Amino acid sequence: MDIREIQRAFDTRAEQKGWQALHTPKNLAMALGVEVAELHRHLQWRSDEEICALMDSEQGDEVAAELADVQMYLIKLAATLGVDLEQAVHAKIAENSRR
Amino acid sequence: MDIREIQRAFDTRAEQKGWQALHTPKNLAMALGVEVAELHRHLQWRSDEEICALMDSEQGDEVAAELADVQMYLIKLAATLGVDLEQAVHAKIAENSRR
Amino acid sequence: MDIREIQRAFDTRAEQKGWQALHTPKNLAMALGVEVAELHRHLQWRSDEEICALMDSEQGDEVAAELADVQMYLIKLAATLGVDLEQAVHAKIAENSRR
Amino acid sequence: MDIREIQRAFDTRAEQKGWQALHTPKNLAMALGVEVAELHRHLQWRSDEEICALMDSEQGDEVAAELADVQMYLIKLAATLGVDLEQAVHAKIAENSRR
Secondary structure (H helix, E strand, C coil): CHHHHHHHHHHHHHHHHHHHHCCHHHHHHHEEEEEEEEHHHCCCCCCCHHHHHHCCCHHHHHHHHHHHHHHHHHHHHHHHCCCHHHHHHHHHHHHHCCC | CCHHHHHHHHHHHHHHHHHHHHHCHHHHHHHHHHHHHHHHHHHHCHHHHHHHHHHCCCHHHHHHHHHHHHHHHHHHHHHHCCCCHHHHHHHHHHHHHHH | CHHHHHHHHHHHHHHHCHHHHHHHHHHHHHHHHHHHHHHHHHCCCCCCHHHHHCCCCCCCHHHHHHHHHHHHHHHHHHCCCCCHHHHHHHHHHHHHHHC | CCHHHHHHHHHHHHHHHHHHHHHCHHHHHHHHHHHHHHHHHHHCCCCHHHHHHHHHHCCCCHHHHHHHHHHHHHHHHHHCCCCHHHHHHHHHHHHHHHH
């Protein structure tokens, strides 16, 4: 996955919409949480079996779109905080393997 | 970012710890939300200026580690739901550019 | 605030809608999180000043309705977990005052 | 449940700790979400049966304390937003009964 390309797409859209000033660390962190909750709305009243069936239905695309939103806000938030997300993941994997 | 490699590292650890049976869609979705909240704990009482200062301090690494946790659970959740995360992001970017 | 009365109203509606079997601890906990996020959606891109202005507008009632939803799910979740919410609050206040 | 009394206890503690300036609508809303996630941490890897067993164990008090924290932040957030929480709940129950 090309993180920089995704970030550029996010920023281009923000520029076109005039949203850039809103993309502060705190707002983006809150938006990340809201996107996770949008995902939860699809899953909250369903059992794991029903969730699997949901993914095979037309609604599966909506769930995928929510996962995508979480990914995009995560990439943007990391960039805004000056964190190299890929490097952070590798550091965390290395730390986990030591425990 | 190599999504499959990260997923393999996640799965290897889960296997070693005996956590695999717990990694159902619903549990992973809930865990994703908890990881976002762990991130929020670092940011919640701080202004955007204080958050920037935090990132330049030693605690910046802890924030990066929380971002990494969110990324890892997101990758695992997407895989468990049968979603190609990278493709989902590209589909969402394409959809956004049409609006 | 009459907790039992609110809980009865919640349960009566659940009975009429046939939702009772869904109201397990885990589902209710997840729903509580989703309701908090619904509240966040009203606040996320706004400054504290803009939030105050929002509360004076017609949309203020929608925010109040989200707060009410959080309250109702909290009461129902506590009851489902066998927790006396009022007593738990008093115990927590007592604990806080000792710190 | 006496909402005003709980709010007074919350405010007294905030005053003693010097936290009042931090208790803005946005910070309190974020804190409410973090408290819900603290609750989720106790429940996330457990089945509903395991959650019931947890409530009968010593850890049940910790879960009750998290529910109490959610209640206290909810009361404080509502007050900060100028919302009469009890009235908002009754309005929502009335609205639900019309649907």
